[in-house]
Amino acid sequence: MKKVRVFAPASIANMGCGFDVIGLALDDVGDIIEITESEGDGLTIINKSGVPMPEDIEMNVITPVVRSFLQRIGKKAKIEVTICEKIYPGSGIGSSAASSAAAAYGMNELFGCPLSEEEVVLCAMEGERLASGGYHADNAAPAVMGGIVLIRGYEPLDIIKLPVPGNFYCAVVHPHLVVNTKEAREILPKEVPMHDAVSQWGNVGGLVAGLCTGNIGLIGRSMKDSIAEPYRKKFIPGFDELRGNLHDVGVLAMNISGSGPSVFALCDKNEVAEKAGGMMRRHFEGRDIGCEVYVVKVSNKGCKLMGISI
């Protein structure tokens, strides 16, 4: 019997303008799972995280990831996954991606790393497909690979790890408003005005140029979302007011994390991120909305192997 214990980080999709194509990994916050392999066939998932999850394994994102991994390597095995720590689902900081990434990365470690990093992302994306009905990698790729990641295209998958100039910190708030990823995607229009689309790709170009050249001001002013934010911010009470206040304390940008309801502020100083975090807490608690706040570094590390026994 072989066993691994792995960590997969939380992640923030979109970074404002990069809807479905850019994501970043966070330090320390994430999922921890253990996977054991023994002879035979079948999959068991045990949830010890304290976070409620569906009983039916067919509803758990880990299931399609494990199956996709085994199919890729052409093996059968009896797999038992224990979920030890889990980001709360619906938090908008890549809960399903963390589970999916942990499962894909963990399986790969368990079987002696037969897959490339990109193939590990492809396995993790099978979990994302179950969670949201879409096939996207803007959380899964940074969760696996760490740092800030661009998914240039999906046919075929083309993942570009972007430079992270200096130290970036995120203040992230998860207000206790459940927004289902699938629903948050469904409120978006199927077509977007040309003018907004042009703004969006101008900003994506600016964000990538800012990251590649270490132009912090350019990064901040490029993180604008003309496409999803106008629809999704309605789920978040006082969104514009919160943004105004956060800009006043010096954050580079504030956006919805993925499909929300979490909101994050990108900062180039830890003390600004700390201030932003406090402000976020007061914003929601003052509206009688419970929340968790994280102030964490943008991580250059994705999944981590925490232990292995053979």
Add this chain to the structure above:
Amino acid sequence: MKKVRVFAPASIANMGCGFDVIGLALDDVGDIIEITESEGDGLTIINKSGVPMPEDIEMNVITPVVRSFLQRIGKKAKIEVTICEKIYPGSGIGSSAASSAAAAYGMNELFGCPLSEEEVVLCAMEGERLASGGYHADNAAPAVMGGIVLIRGYEPLDIIKLPVPGNFYCAVVHPHLVVNTKEAREILPKEVPMHDAVSQWGNVGGLVAGLCTGNIGLIGRSMKDSIAEPYRKKFIPGFDELRGNLHDVGVLAMNISGSGPSVFALCDKNEVAEKAGGMMRRHFEGRDIGCEVYVVKVSNKGCKLMGISI
């Protein structure tokens, strides 16, 4: 009486994915104008280029540029512009932008450079407004500044000069099919499918990352246009066949230049660009369509002062 003689280069807008936000300047091909200033008021435009142009100066892009410049600096003057060499209008290599850029840059030189480079671009954009009905800088900015330029946003104008890694060459063909910029814009839909928009900004991110990090392969595979090309390529006989053939000789990418009908191939070797140019000529001449072919370097220089007398 003061007089300047200036050159403004041809330019290629969009570079595939960067519709309305990216453009590059070409070496050697462009407009040459002379501007004289004397006491008094009024504007005269004399066309010695041999290229037919409207008699009415209100229809000439130079007019709003000169007026906008004088308005910005708060002066009156008697201006005479002589057009010495002119890119053929409707060629799709930034004919109106070259005139506009030459006028804006020339006026600025004539008056002792009171405006910043960005303000010169803003003046040049007044010419683009007359030519196309839109307010865009994806030809005007590279024509003024040279190199490869990203227009991150228009409100306010935010121009980012991108690195040009190594030597790039363009083979450009101008087939004698007149496509009016305004018409070529009007056939585009007002709304674009979300899926195509996401592809487009993934590619813009890839192109900018490729330029900034010197990843030539990434540059080439990012230069895909899901938005305008499907509509505009219909104006260009045998478009897909030409692309296939050009890729076979090793071009990095082939796209429509701006609104067309010119087509360009980006190459990282001069000999490939020469081959591509020959292929382009044979493609159109074989279809009884006359054409001009240019094989030129991507320029890091925009407008140039060729002479001044005071």
